[in-house]
Amino acid sequence: MDKARAPGVRAGRLSGEEIARNFTDLHPPLDAHEALVEADRCYFCYDAPCVKACPTEIDIPLFIRQIQTADVVGAGETILQQNIMGGACARVCPTETLCEEACVRNLAEDKPVAIGLLQRHATDRLMEEDRQVFERAAPTGRRIAVVGAGPAGLACAHRLAVHGHEVTVFEARPKSGGLNEYGIAAYKLPDNFAQREVEYILEIGGIEVRHGQRLGHEITLEQLRKDYDGVFLGMGLGSTNSLGVAGESLEGVHDAVDTIAELRQSPDLTGFPIGRRVVVIGGGMTAIDIAVQARRLGADEVTLVYRRGREQMKASRYEQELAQTNGVRIVTWAVPTEVLGDGGRATAVRFDHVVAEDGRLVSTGESFEVAADQVFKAIGQTFVAAGLGEAGLKLDGGRIAVGAGRCTSLPDVWAGGDCIAGGQDLTVAAVEDGKQAAESIHRTLGAAAAA
Amino acid sequence: MVDIRNDFLGIKSPNPFWLASAPPTDRIVNVTRAFKAGWGGVVWKTLGEDPPIVNVNGPRYGAIHGADRRLIGFNNIELISDRTLQENLREIKQVKRDWPDRAVVVSLMVPCEEASWKAVLPLVEETGADGIELNFGCPHGMSERGMGSAVGQVPEYVEMVARWCKQNTRMPVIVKLTPNITDVRFAARAAKRGGADAVSLINTVNSIMGVDLDAMAPSPHTDGKGTHGGYCGPAVKPIALHMVADIARDPETAGLPISAIGGITTWKDAAEFMALGAGNVQVCTAAMTYGFKIVEEMKAGLAHWMESKGYERLEDFIGKAVPNVTDWQFLNLNYVAKARIDQDLCIKCGRCHIVCEDTSHQAITATKNGERWFEVQDDECVGCNLCVSVCPVENCITMEQLTEGVDPRTGRPIDPTYANWTTHPNNPMSKAAE
Ligand SMILES: Cc1cc2nc3c(=O)[nH]c(=O)nc-3n(C[C@H](O)[C@H](O)[C@H](O)COP(=O)(O)OP(=O)(O)OC[C@H]3O[C@@H](n4cnc5c(N)ncnc54)[C@H](O)[C@@H]3O)c2cc1C
Ligand SMILES: Cc1cc2nc3c(=O)[nH]c(=O)nc-3n(C[C@H](O)[C@H](O)[C@H](O)COP(=O)(O)O)c2cc1C
Ligand code: SF4
Ligand code: SF4
Ligand code: SF4
Numbered sequence: 001m002d003k004a005r006a007p008g009v010r011a012g013r014l015s016g017e018e019i020a021r022n023f024t025d026l027h028p029p030l031d032a033h034e035a036l037v038e039a040d041r042c043y044f045c046y047d048a049p050c051v052k053a054c055p056t057e058i059d060i061p062l063f064i065r066q067i068q069t070a071d072v073v074g075a076g077e078t079i080l081q082q083n084i085m086g087g088a089c090a091r092v093c094p095t096e097t098l099c100e101e102a103c104v105r106n107l108a109e110d111k112p113v114a115i116g117l118l119q120r121h122a123t124d125r126l127m128e129e130d131r132q133v134f135e136r137a138a139p140t141g142r143r144i145a146v147v148g149a150g151p152a153g154l155a156c157a158h159r160l161a162v163h164g165h166e167v168t169v170f171e172a173r174p175k176s177g178g179l180n181e182y183g184i185a186a187y188k189l190p191d192n193f194a195q196r197e198v199e200y201i202l203e204i205g206g207i208e209v210r211h212g213q214r215l216g217h218e219i220t221l222e223q224l225r226k227d228y229d230g231v232f233l234g235m236g237l238g239s240t241n242s243l244g245v246a247g248e249s250l251e252g253v254h255d256a257v258d259t260i261a262e263l264r265q266s267p268d269l270t271g272f273p274i275g276r277r278v279v280v281i282g283g284g285m286t287a288i289d290i291a292v293q294a295r296r297l298g299a300d301e302v303t304l305v306y307r308r309g310r311e312q313m314k315a316s317r318y319e320q321e322l323a324q325t326n327g328v329r330i331v332t333w334a335v336p337t338e339v340l341g342d343g344g345r346a347t348a349v350r351f352d353h354v355v356a357e358d359g360r361l362v363s364t365g366e367s368f369e370v371a372a373d374q375v376f377k378a379i380g381q382t383f384v385a386a387g388l389g390e391a392g393l394k395l396d397g398g399r400i401a402v403g404a405g406r407c408t409s410l411p412d413v414w415a416g417g418d419c420i421a422g423g424q425d426l427t428v429a430a431v432e433d434g435k436q437a438a439e440s441i442h443r444t445l446g447a448a449a450a451a
Numbered sequence: 452m453v454d455i456r457n458d459f460l461g462i463k464s465p466n467p468f469w470l471a472s473a474p475p476t477d478r479i480v481n482v483t484r485a486f487k488a489g490w491g492g493v494v495w496k497t498l499g500e501d502p503p504i505v506n507v508n509g510p511r512y513g514a515i516h517g518a519d520r521r522l523i524g525f526n527n528i529e530l531i532s533d534r535t536l537q538e539n540l541r542e543i544k545q546v547k548r549d550w551p552d553r554a555v556v557v558s559l560m561v562p563c564e565e566a567s568w569k570a571v572l573p574l575v576e577e578t579g580a581d582g583i584e585l586n587f588g589c590p591h592g593m594s595e596r597g598m599g600s601a602v603g604q605v606p607e608y609v610e611m612v613a614r615w616c617k618q619n620t621r622m623p624v625i626v627k628l629t630p631n632i633t634d635v636r637f638a639a640r641a642a643k644r645g646g647a648d649a650v651s652l653i654n655t656v657n658s659i660m661g662v663d664l665d666a667m668a669p670s671p672h673t674d675g676k677g678t679h680g681g682y683c684g685p686a687v688k689p690i691a692l693h694m695v696a697d698i699a700r701d702p703e704t705a706g707l708p709i710s711a712i713g714g715i716t717t718w719k720d721a722a723e724f725m726a727l728g729a730g731n732v733q734v735c736t737a738a739m740t741y742g743f744k745i746v747e748e749m750k751a752g753l754a755h756w757m758e759s760k761g762y763e764r765l766e767d768f769i770g771k772a773v774p775n776v777t778d779w780q781f782l783n784l785n786y787v788a789k790a791r792i793d794q795d796l797c798i799k800c801g802r803c804h805i806v807c808e809d810t811s812h813q814a815i816t817a818t819k820n821g822e823r824w825f826e827v828q829d830d831e832c833v834g835c836n837l838c839v840s841v842c843p844v845e846n847c848i849t850m851e852q853l854t855e856g857v858d859p860r861t862g863r864p865i866d867p868t869y870a871n872w873t874t875h876p877n878n879p880m881s882k883a884a885e
Contacts, residue, residue, distance in 0.1 A: 033844075033845050040519070040521070041519070044741045044742075044744075044745075046742060061744075062744070062747055062748060065741075065745065065748045066748050066751065066752065068717075069717040069718060069719055069748055069752050070719065070752075071718065071748065071751060071752035071755050071756070073755050074748070074751040074752055074755050077751070078751075
């Protein structure tokens with residue numbers, strides 16, 4: 001029987017070759033000529049809107065001009081000065097809702113400058129040449145603890161190290177990189193890019209990463225505050241929301257983020273099991289990512305079901321279209337009411353059609369079922385406060401409340417990335433948080449030293 | 452570590468990028484913005500005698516664009532400063548006081564009489580400016596009044612005014628040359644004879660940008676009439692490069708410091724001018740096209756390139772290309788090159804074929820076995836570089852030297868020795884080769 005159509009959850013639906021093709025770069029890099037032609041389209045705008053739309057405020061017109069003038073290394077430096085994860089961001093940023101959405105070229109011709117691809121072109125060169133942009137300041141003797149080696153934690157650690165401080169990063173998982181390593185879609189960061197970038201960032205020196213150190217288990221905030229001059233929390237979101245419907249614990253029902261983490265760590269995707277019929281519940285980036293990756297692993301039918309309309313989906317229009325061109329069916333205005341099973345295994349999901357009434361979703365009374373060997377829940381992640389509240393840390397809507405410079409309610413504790421309230425839940429935003437927090441920590445320590 | 456600090460005639464600036472005398476250096480607000488942006492120095496917009504000149508109130512500028520509106524050539528009919536001498540001098544003094552580490556040179560244009568120059572020089576000196584530049588270059592408006600290029604086109608005048616200035620000031624004197632002459636060396640030699648410390652070039656090139664075929668008038672026009680203006684921007688760079696090289700390698704002017712101007716838009720343009728002997732560069736159109744911020748790209752790009760080549764200071768590469776600029780008669784006639792088409796890169800547009808077929812030497816095929824196929828025939832190829840120039844794919848066609856065997860076009864064996872026109876048998880004036 002055709003392996004692709006084989007029932008149930010199984011590995012090897014596609015050949016090694018097909019898998020390799022499906023999980024290579026979503027957007028292949030520009031070659032030198034393409035980069036020049038694209039760079040030529042930039043107008044070198046004054047007070048450029050694209051820069052304002054970048055959370056890290058990369059000087060986009062300057063770096064593109066540097067590409068135009070064959071100073072690709074200079075372009076890379078301009079990028080990393082503002083965003084030490086410029087390489088990852090070039091690959092994972094939803095540019096269609098950030099810099100490229102703001103590009104003035106949209107107004108004239110609906111076709112922005114391909115800022116992300118140009119950014120990748122420049123940062124690739126810098127990393128190829130293994131050139132560091134920053135030089136470490138003389139050691140200050142100050143020690144700072146960073147919790148979490150994700151984009152927020154690493155960006156913070158790096159900027160602190162630049163200022164000459166000693167940084168210890170406490171990371172629960174065996175690898176650094178956070179969701180760059182465990183979460184982002186595989187075709188956005190192929191070729192072990194997350195680890196290569198981590199290595200590049202750590203080359204600055206003065207940063208020690210300790211793995212297997214989970215705040216709330218091996219370490220406590222109280223102890224860190226005693227042992228260090230400052231603490232930065234960048235733990236991301238440790239838990240996920242549940243559907244709260246019958247059948248959720250049936251075999252075959254998964255948290256999308258867990259499956260993606262397994263997928264990202266799988267050394268050989270031909271051995272990765274996937275269902276013939278897959279249902280994804282959710283409307284954000286995670287939902288799109290699991291749906292597309294399921295298709296690329298060979299799932300025959302993938303249905304993404306979102307409770308509201310296309311406009312309300314957190315995934316951008318571009319990502320929705322990416323899912324569709326990958327053969328994902330998108331169903332909107334439907335909420336799950338039950339996961340149906342047979343012998344302990346999920347076999348289908350039942351949904352109610354809904355409409356919005358005064359902002360609330362109300363069932364129309366109609367329901368339908370979608371057959372499924374696998375069901376992926378992608379309906380949002382939540383912060384695990386794990387005792388931080390008791391330590392006196394103020395939360396806001398379940399995440400850490402921060403003020404200017406990403407300071408928390410505790411004078412020597414800062415926080416950034418997905419774990420803070422009011423964030424964008426994007427890699428680039430986490431990097432900016434880490435950078436801002438590091439500058440604030442540096443200022444605070446300087447002021448304390450001067451006093 | 453790369454050091455891009457510049458010393459031109461003892462005038463020090465943190466980098467070799469100066470703004471040329473033009474609107475970007477017209478007043479204190481502009482110049483302050485320029486220095487904040489990081490420019491190394493300015494040559495102040497040309498001062499003249501009071502009462503100040505007036506400008507037209509219609510368009511002063513015209514431009515030539517590429518298809519995507521990239522500015523390629525620029526033209527202006529602006530005159531010198533239209534503000535009073537006092538106003539300018541007061542601002543210059545203030546700027547120099549505010550920015551002691553930057554170069555501030557004052558451009559001057561007064562009537563061709565010693566008294567006029569004698570009168571203005573002490574006033575400039577009093578501002579604390581680092582030097583003066585004599586504007587013998589503007590080709591429009593002022594030249595009708597016997598100034599600007601009307602002076603620059605007569606070597607005797609150039610020498611005379613340079614001498615007056617040298618005799619009447621302790622400030623370094625830079626003579627700014629016009630390209631609107633047959634051979635720039637005569638003016639440069641005259642400047643040197645007059646005692647000038649340096650020359651700067653080029654000023655703008657006489658030009659009409661286009662004709663408005665509805666109005667039947669040159670464009671841009673003022674009230675239905677137009678006049679010629681001065682051409683500048685990327686399009687004039689090759690003209691300026693040639694003139695700079697000519698002065699750098701002329702035995703009479705070799706070693707005379709040069710401040711290069713003309714189409715400098717990127718760090719690379721600057722590096723090229725400096726390789727041809729310029730001690731620093733001045734920029735006008737690029738700043739007027741993109742704003743002052745471009746200097747960031749220029750400084751970083753120059754430093755990165757120097758680092759990649761192992762140059763630590765500007766002096767390490769200034770003038771390095773000068774010995775390789777020569778006369779046609781000294782080019783090696785035994786050097787034989789043939790065009791090579793990389794078939795993997797070729798997109799089969801046929802442009803190389805048709806230009807060679809129609810206008811050169813019928814050396815590129817169009818078909819092979821009935822298929823489109825473009826390949827160089829060595830027995831016809833003269834190595835002219837036309838196909839390389841028109842091929843849309845970078846590096847698809849390259850010129851390759853034949854180092855051994857026979858040139859299939861001439862049937863003559865490749866001679867590895869150097870031989871030029873001066874000894875060529877076809878040259879009636881040929882000197883017998885030793
Ligand atoms: C599936 C998925 C796809 C995504 N795709 C994109 C995308 O394409 N583009 C984009 O811009 N953003 C994307 N995001 C969002 C982006 O990944 C996050 O916004 C970003 O990673 C946040 O960085 P962070 O450093 O705050 O957290 P994380 O990346 O989550 O890093 C937190 C780190 O802290 C560690 N940690 C957690 N708890 C503890 C503890 N108690 N003690 C010690 N260490 C701890 C974790 O192991 C982890 O290494 C995606 C997110 C998901 C889930
Ligand atoms: C609008 C405009 C006004 C100029 N005015 C002067 C001037 O007052 N004095 C002068 O010496 N050169 C003047 N120039 C010439 C420039 O200084 C410079 O020599 C020329 O533009 C070539 O450089 P570029 O290609 O970088 O523009 C002017 C050029 C422009 C475009
Ligand atoms: S908005 Fe677009 S054109 Fe303008 S600077 Fe940014 S990338 Fe360039
Ligand atoms: S550039 Fe400024 S001064 Fe010139 S025409 Fe436009 S608005 Fe007027
Ligand atoms: S011009 Fe270049 S691309 Fe076109 S046919 Fe010739 S070699 Fe090929």
